[in-house]
Amino acid sequence: MIYLDYKDKRPIYEQVLDRFSDLIVKGVLAESEKMPSVRSLAMELSINPNTIQRAYQELERSGYIHSISGKGSFVSPKSEFIASKQAEVSAKLDAVMKEALDVGISTEYIHNILNKYHEEVKND
Amino acid sequence: MIYLDYKDKRPIYEQVLDRFSDLIVKGVLAESEKMPSVRSLAMELSINPNTIQRAYQELERSGYIHSISGKGSFVSPKSEFIASKQAEVSAKLDAVMKEALDVGISTEYIHNILNKYHEEVKND
């Protein structure tokens, strides 16, 4: 479920963070589902528990999960974070699209990329 | 023309790099135009010449400029870097679009963003 890429320049805690936020956004981890414990996940990935701890902290700060003392961490309901995530991605999309047109990438080309994914989504 | 954002966590040399690559891609800096000298720009931004030097080195590596020892640095012809820049942006576009669809942004919404810029480009 979680894996590390040691060639990735990003810090490990950030990789873990991104991976979980991805799994949650895509619904792979359902609402209220229990997250793996800090210790067990650290063991599984052979890394320092502090690193997992930090990832979980940031996930909680962003509203993806909430932790209950003595019980563990749990996936939060989607509505709590999905809006902010959409706003963030939307802004990024806007910027990148502007950049693409600036460097001479045609709108047709962009439409093609979009349609490619559109088909995939329909077929899911 | 160039400014620094000290709240930005990215290294200074990267900010300078990005800013120049932007100015060159958009044609604000014309081909063969002379870049500010390493020392003068460092002075202007109140940072160390080494930092500018590094930014210029990477700009050269990417084909944006070419430096001549003892003479200065100069903007390279567009053809020398435009292809790699397009590839880079294209990859970024692909990734962001995928992410957007993942978080539930509709293709219609994306089309709207695209059309908005499309109009602008046509009206330039």
Place this chain on the structure above:
Amino acid sequence: MIYLDYKDKRPIYEQVLDRFSDLIVKGVLAESEKMPSVRSLAMELSINPNTIQRAYQELERSGYIHSISGKGSFVSPKSEFIASKQAEVSAKLDAVMKEALDVGISTEYIHNILNKYHEEVKND
């Protein structure tokens, strides 16, 4: 393993760079092996850590090694850099051969050099 030639006019970082690329290409440094740390190597060679840092950066850019912040630098799998290295050497070979013929060195002489090494390779 690494040594400097202060009579050599090439910059130190380039000497270090070339030496390591050689060791890696020839397999003296195995894949995934840990490189000496920036600081320790700088100490050993009595030069500034920044100089080693720069050499490592360029080794990484060329795909010879990959650096992980806080962990160290490691030799990359051969496949990641061998192609570019071959292209580089091939171009150099082409140029030198042309020059040799220009100054009147006979093709027979060149064939002899080649055969000399050919035998060695077969006997390895």
Place this chain on the structure above:
Amino acid sequence: MIYLDYKDKRPIYEQVLDRFSDLIVKGVLAESEKMPSVRSLAMELSINPNTIQRAYQELERSGYIHSISGKGSFVSPKSEFIASKQAEVSAKLDAVMKEALDVGISTEYIHNILNKYHEEVKND
């Protein structure tokens, strides 16, 4: 006859130097032929006469030309420099060929390059 490449990282005097040594080695400039005057060549290339002066000095040091006070510089007889040039190129050839084999370039490939030029030489 002589041209400059401002994108070339080598100093200008070295470009001039190499270009002339090339022309002389290949016989384009015949023995005893008069070299362009320092001033006229500097003017033609729009560069500082000192730069040409330096190139000529090194050409003289290497035995390619000899200057006669008040008369100009003249191409020296071939025998005076051809041997040293051949030795130099031969050593370079040897090194590059070894490197090529080290990175896995086949002897057949090298033979092909060689034959390519061999044909050209025959057809000149």
Place this chain on the structure above:
DNA sequence: GTGGTCTAGACCACC
């Protein structure tokens, strides 16, 4: 302890 970034100041070759 590791790599990554930055500063202040220096020297060099080139033009």
Place this chain on the structure above:
DNA sequence: GTGGTCTAGACCACG
């Protein structure tokens, strides 16, 4: 004056 290299020493985030 210019870019290119190097030193000595510093601070940071990461694990």
